[in-house]
Amino acid sequence: MFVVGVLTVAIVMRAFSFLADAGAIGAGYAAKQLCSGVFVAQLPARFVMDTDVLPRLATVGPMPMFLDYDIDMTARHVSASMLGQSMIAQFRPNFGCTLTDDGTLEGQSPMQQADTLSQYDASALPTSKIGEPETTEEHQSVFLSAGVTSPLTAVINDAFAEPAHGGRNTLAVIVMHRGELVAERYQAPVAATNPMQGWSMNKSLMATFIGYQIDAGQLSLDDSVREMLQREGFSEKKLNQIAPNLSLEHLLSMSSGFDFSERYLPGDDVTAMLYQHGAMGYSAPLTGHINEPGKEFAYSSGDINTAAMMWQQSLGSEPYTGWVAHNFIAPLGLHKMVLEPDASGVQVGSSYAYLTARDWALMGQLWLDAWHGRSALISQAWQRKAVKPGTANNGEIYGLGFWLNTGQRRFPNAPESTFYAGGNSGQFVVVMPEQELVIVRLGLTLDESQAKMDQLLKAVLSIF
Secondary structure, rough: HHHHEEEEEEEHHHHHHHHHHHHHHHHHHHHHHHHHHHHHHOOHHHHHHHHHHHHHHHOOOOOHHHHHEEEEEOOEEEEEEOOEEEEEEEEEEEEEEEEEEOOOOOOOOHHHOOOOHOOOHHOOOOOOOOOOOOOOOOOOEEEEEEOOOOHHHHHHHHHHHHOOOOOEEEEEEEEEEOOOOEEEEEEEOOOOOEEEOOHHHHHHHHHHHHHHHOOOOOOOOEEEEEHHHHHOOHHHHHOOOOOOOHHHHHHHOOOHHHHHOOOOOOOOOOHHHHHHHOHHHHHOOHHHHHOOOOOOOOHHHHHHHHHEEEEEOHHHHHHHHEEEHHHHHHHHHOOOOOEOEOOOOOEEEOEEEEEOHHHHHHHHHHHHHOOOOOOOOHHHHHHHHHOOOOOOHHHHOOOOEEEEEOOOOOOOOOOOOOOOEEEEEOOEEEHHHHHEEEEEEEEEOHHHHOOOHHHHHHHHHHHO
């Protein structure tokens, strides 16, 4: 009886722990997505709830029925509660939304950083290389540039067509060829002026920022993760759990060997990091190693957030918002790039970047130009290195922050030289360097196979 009693208590405690995790993660997801969706992406709250929050929560059971939330349009924050757990996401200009459990920011708050973006007059920025959006309602039908054949209209429209059971939710498609925007379409309420979340496409941005610093001699792929954590105040006991040879390159290639799980379930490392941890860069190192660095490829948002800490250390006292504005937003003529931080002030390099579809396309064009050696921002050596297949076991599908079309060939109808930024819910910036093509697809597609990206790439390639 004693054993049965102990087992019963253990099961009950585990159930309570699961519910607490589920409540915190559900409340955190709702607060964060609503805050960023309304105040950063400037989308209607009802659309964000119905197309993003509620369908996502429903994947882990009857979670939506336990959700309560409030949007304070004056204070610009969102509070949400679920199963006794409460979370708040606060919006700040230039920093977007940051999630906390009580509305305060722990540690080095981004609110304490100088708002360096305020010195940039938007009217003084270079005109976008692909033109400025005219109205928020434009291009709900396909726009084609002069000289582009009409078959592309059918190709783009097909990418928006809903299957019988629905759920594709394509929101934006852009095609660029030889540096020119040749086709563009949006689905209401999204338009050319709405900054849209890239989710894990932020990883490719972070790799690019790090590449810039490597080109400038401010970082090296050989830089020690352990030494960075020591500068961050990691205790000797915690440092002893970090392999001495763990490098920045291991983090970017997803071969750190950390015992970090990325299954997106309540209690999972990645969901705890995104919705329960204030300093996300520590999340992966605190799990310890399950493999030697460089041995096994294991996709990890935790690795990239640790790399983001190394990048921000390399900036010295300069706030990352100002650095990005100087080195990327202004030179590229981007409309807007919102890179959201965690509660410690470090940019969430795994997940929280918002750019308009046109600006995502311009980033893709930067990567294409760098691959060809014609970018003034990123060296050809870095971009070629970033899209070289990894050497870890099963790592041939990934470079340094970029997915590749090698190995398993996710896109069998696209060239092997294709590389791309990819994110949750069907976000893609696909670069086909030899064909001089950049294709952007944004959406809220719960079943990512419904994005039908290989079909879209094949159809575009048949025209160009």
